[in-house]
Amino acid sequence: MSEADCDSMADEAGETAALPLDPLPLTGWHRAHGARMVPFAGYDMPIQYDGIMAEHHWTRSSASLFDVSHMGQLRVTGEGAGEALEAVLPGNMTGLGEGQVRYSLLLDENAGVLDDLMVTRMADGYYLVVNGATKWDDIAHLIEHLPDEITLNHMTDHALLALQGPGAAGALAALLPGVEALFFMHAGAFAWQGHELWVSRSGYTGEDGFEISIAADAVEQLADALVALDAVKPAGLGARDSLRLEAGLPLYGHDLDPLTDPISAGLGFAIPRARREQGAFIGHAALMERIASGPVRRRVGLLLDGRQPAREGATLLSGGREVGTVTSGGFSPTLERPIAMGYITTGLAATGTALEVEVRNKRLAAQVCALPFVPHRYHRKEG
Amino acid sequence: MNRFFTEEHEWIEVNGDIATVGITDYAQEQLGDIVFVELPMPGTRVDRGGEAAVVESVKAASDVYAPVSGEVVGVNEQLEDEPSLVNESAETGGWFFQLRLSDTAELQGLMNEEAYQAYVVALG
Numbered sequence: 001m002s003e004a005d006c007d008s009m010a011d012e013a014g015e016t017a018a019l020p021l022d023p024l025p026l027t028g029w030h031r032a033h034g035a036r037m038v039p040f041a042g043y044d045m046p047i048q049y050d051g052i053m054a055e056h057h058w059t060r061s062s063a064s065l066f067d068v069s070h071m072g073q074l075r076v077t078g079e080g081a082g083e084a085l086e087a088v089l090p091g092n093m094t095g096l097g098e099g100q101v102r103y104s105l106l107l108d109e110n111a112g113v114l115d116d117l118m119v120t121r122m123a124d125g126y127y128l129v130v131n132g133a134t135k136w137d138d139i140a141h142l143i144e145h146l147p148d149e150i151t152l153n154h155m156t157d158h159a160l161l162a163l164q165g166p167g168a169a170g171a172l173a174a175l176l177p178g179v180e181a182l183f184f185m186h187a188g189a190f191a192w193q194g195h196e197l198w199v200s201r202s203g204y205t206g207e208d209g210f211e212i213s214i215a216a217d218a219v220e221q222l223a224d225a226l227v228a229l230d231a232v233k234p235a236g237l238g239a240r241d242s243l244r245l246e247a248g249l250p251l252y253g254h255d256l257d258p259l260t261d262p263i264s265a266g267l268g269f270a271i272p273r274a275r276r277e278q279g280a281f282i283g284h285a286a287l288m289e290r291i292a293s294g295p296v297r298r299r300v301g302l303l304l305d306g307r308q309p310a311r312e313g314a315t316l317l318s319g320g321r322e323v324g325t326v327t328s329g330g331f332s333p334t335l336e337r338p339i340a341m342g343y344i345t346t347g348l349a350a351t352g353t354a355l356e357v358e359v360r361n362k363r364l365a366a367q368v369c370a371l372p373f374v375p376h377r378y379h380r381k382e383g
Numbered sequence: 384m385n386r387f388f389t390e391e392h393e394w395i396e397v398n399g400d401i402a403t404v405g406i407t408d409y410a411q412e413q414l415g416d417i418v419f420v421e422l423p424m425p426g427t428r429v430d431r432g433g434e435a436a437v438v439e440s441v442k443a444a445s446d447v448y449a450p451v452s453g454e455v456v457g458v459n460e461q462l463e464d465e466p467s468l469v470n471e472s473a474e475t476g477g478w479f480f481q482l483r484l485s486d487t488a489e490l491q492g493l494m495n496e497e498a499y500q501a502y503v504v505a506l507g
Contacts, residue, residue, distance in 0.1 A: 047442075053415075308421065308439060309418065309444070311443075331418040338418075
């Protein structure tokens with residue numbers, strides 16, 4: 001084994017480390033709880049505690065606490081904030097009810113994806129959660145395109161926790177009675193020990209769960225209270241990645257980037273019909289062209305034969321011809337086999353299509369499969 | 384004592400001209416949950432420093448380089464079905480492959496256990 005390989009493990013976990021790393025509110029807490037830390041999105045973050053496999057299984061069977069404070073939490077307020085956001089985001093912002101959460105996208109003029117994000121309607125505006133590695137660019141993009149009378153507030157004094165798993169609702173309700181009444185993609189304000197919490201029933205694992213925004217100076221107290229519950233253990237970025245891959249959820253910077261449009265990525269659901277017809281958002285013309293012509297390639301799931309995983313960058317082949325690329329790949333702890341996501345020529349995107357993946361000069365058999373790999377278990381309002 | 388260690392975190396147990404090779408406990412700890420090990424074909428010749436095996440964890444792939452030159456005379460076939468054996472017993476049952484040494488003088492630059500432990504401690 002080479003020393004470089006150990007370093008590359010850290011690099012693969014996140015973006016290239018820009019030194020010095022900024023501490024997050026829970027950096028010391030993670031170390032005290034035995035986490036192995038890596039550079040991620042410019043921060044010092046936990047990749048694992050007990051091991052990725054154990055944390056992954058614990059999340060699917062009980063509940064795990066993830067620190068996602070590296071993500072950007074933004075508030076957009078002011079008269080006409082909804083209309084102003086609709087000029088930047090392709091979703092229906094003005095039609096959202098208070099406490100409703102939507103998945104949305106930041107697009108450039110070519111309908112390339114600059115970031116994916118969650119938007120929540122609040123009483124006095126909107127709350128956005130954007131990716132950590134892209135937050136500074138997102139803020140610059142929003143400042144450039146939002147009118148002066150709209151206020152953008154980067155909530156750097158807030159931390160963000162995710163509690164994920166079938167045991168999450170029971171565990172969180174022990175601290176926040178009533179939180180169990182929230183449905184998937186709904187959010188509300190709760191009070192705990194004199195602190196104001198903003199809680200969304202959402203997440204990035206495919207399981208039921210919550211994301212909790214809290215003042216940075218109170219987050220350690222909340223993390224302690226959560227892991228004191230029998231159902232809850234802390235988990236790191238490694239399990240977060242294997243869980244979201246099984247859930248078929250794209251990871252920005254890997255499965256999504258400015259050269260990828262929402263239609264190729266299978267994210268057309270984030271652009272409702274009314275907005276497609278109405279237009280007046282960045283990237284609309286390019287997006288409509290892409291819808292009319294049909295995407296050249298599509299994001300698909302891949303099941304590999306054998307046990308060897310295919311990683312990001314691996315080439316997909318059909319009849320010896322290059323037909324696509326793996327954008328995320330790893331070993332599925334739940335299915336106990338290698339799985340991957342990638343982009344493939346539209347004609348070969350049908351479920352069941354047999355392919356080959358080139359891994360370390362070998363060609364492994366694979367087939368296209370429907371996403372998610374592991375069924376979502378969200379607590380939806382209907383059904 | 385006929386067990387040697389490399390800076391690349393491999394151990395080599397020498398018996399006559401046969402060397403058994405694996406990765407150290409420190410290495411498996413760093414890699415995390417191991418899900419796949421690709422072993423060399425018996426009969427292949429490997430050169431010191433050349434790629435000999437691949438170990439894949441949930442998170443990443445790493446090369447294992449041959450610590451000494453020789454001919455592959457045996458591989459641990461149990462790792463094919465049970466790669467987690469490397470996590471459980473890296474320095475015993477989780478061995479990777481056996482070589483017939485082509486030059487025992489290559490062993491001279493390697494560390495003994497004590498030197499390796501000091502090396503690992505120095506890595507922090």
